[in-house]
Amino acid sequence: MNLRPLIARIDTAALAHNLAVARRLAGRARILAVIKANGYGHGLVRVADALRAADGFAVLTLDEAAALRAQGYTHPVVLLEGWFHPDELPEIARLRLRPVVHREDQAEMLARARLDNRIDVLVKVDTGMHRLGLPPSRVKAVVERLRAAPKVGGITLMTHFASADEPTIGVAGQYARFQAACEGLNLPVTLANSAALLRYPETLGDWVRPGIMLYGVSPFAAQTGEALGLLPAMALDSALIAVQNVRKGEGVGYGPAFVAPRDLRVGVVACGYADGYPRHAGTGTPVLVDGRLTRTLGRVSMDMLAVDLSEVPGAHVGSPVRLWGPGLPVEQVAAAAGTIAYELLTAIAPRVRVEAV
Numbered sequence: 001m002n003l004r005p006l007i008a009r010i011d012t013a014a015l016a017h018n019l020a021v022a023r024r025l026a027g028r029a030r031i032l033a034v035i036k037a038n039g040y041g042h043g044l045v046r047v048a049d050a051l052r053a054a055d056g057f058a059v060l061t062l063d064e065a066a067a068l069r070a071q072g073y074t075h076p077v078v079l080l081e082g083w084f085h086p087d088e089l090p091e092i093a094r095l096r097l098r099p100v101v102h103r104e105d106q107a108e109m110l111a112r113a114r115l116d117n118r119i120d121v122l123v124k125v126d127t128g129m130h131r132l133g134l135p136p137s138r139v140k141a142v143v144e145r146l147r148a149a150p151k152v153g154g155i156t157l158m159t160h161f162a163s164a165d166e167p168t169i170g171v172a173g174q175y176a177r178f179q180a181a182c183e184g185l186n187l188p189v190t191l192a193n194s195a196a197l198l199r200y201p202e203t204l205g206d207w208v209r210p211g212i213m214l215y216g217v218s219p220f221a222a223q224t225g226e227a228l229g230l231l232p233a234m235a236l237d238s239a240l241i242a243v244q245n246v247r248k249g250e251g252v253g254y255g256p257a258f259v260a261p262r263d264l265r266v267g268v269v270a271c272g273y274a275d276g277y278p279r280h281a282g283t284g285t286p287v288l289v290d291g292r293l294t295r296t297l298g299r300v301s302m303d304m305l306a307v308d309l310s311e312v313p314g315a316h317v318g319s320p321v322r323l324w325g326p327g328l329p330v331e332q333v334a335a336a337a338g339t340i341a342y343e344l345l346t347a348i349a350p351r352v353r354v355e356a357v
Ligand SMILES: *Cc1c(COP(=O)(O)O)cnc(C)c1O
Pocket: 034, 036, 080, 160, 192, 193, 194, 195, 209, 210, 211, 212, 213, 219
């Protein structure tokens, strides 16, 4: 039994709403809902169920893909980094998954593979991010090789943008390189992550790959998801498990990180870095107590953190605390902690109860 008050509440209607927003923006492009990293921390199968109106799913590992197939999902399922070991290929074929091919030796491997059925693949082009992908100059040769391979079915061309969320850089350079590399091949293409889907309609292509926006979170530093018409899909909620009257000059939590500048009422919240709350969130990180905006105090502990109750005089043991969610955008908590919402959502620890609402 776990009656610790910390709980991540997942709003499945919000997930469906955000998919509808993506759908409107995507026009005729199909939607590959990106649900890697345990559905960005929201739960893989729970998210797939809420997003079953998507045209396909994108995950990272064969285990994730197999879990989707075991649940009966027949959608196209893309493996965003392809296979990590050739031993995965027979299972990829059997489950009719679509791996990304990002190195030339992988294309060779496929061309020689003995598989029970043909597999559809995505060929990733490195247009400037220099992480995964073929150099643009090699794309045509590799596509020819794959077209001649007996076990390769459909081929989709793919690239990923490094700076779609940064207005000063944008996507123009990478987009032009991708167009040039794909010219004349007459294959379906996929380019856009959430930021490109929201900001660069010229990049929609045949499939878009929204991730973070489906969870109600903005990919842009200057805007929250709510400002984009999205609804936050996760509320990380807890409660006060103690209230301390701390005298002026006394510390709160580990080390000298916070010393009370005056007599203070301090609330102790059941949530710490072992739950995924960022330890680098310093004094002043926003938090809601009883629905009122206040701030954290001192260092985050493994299992607890402290909050200032000066502005919440009625707060008591058991008072509800929202670490992020509706009314407190996770983007704001992330910014205060010097990180991004992606990291906070995907860091939710296995010990945190997660429930759909
Ligand atoms: C994670 C990922 C996405 C989704 O990106 P968001 O910024 O979350 O929308 C899209 N494409 C690829 C290749 C990814 O790895």
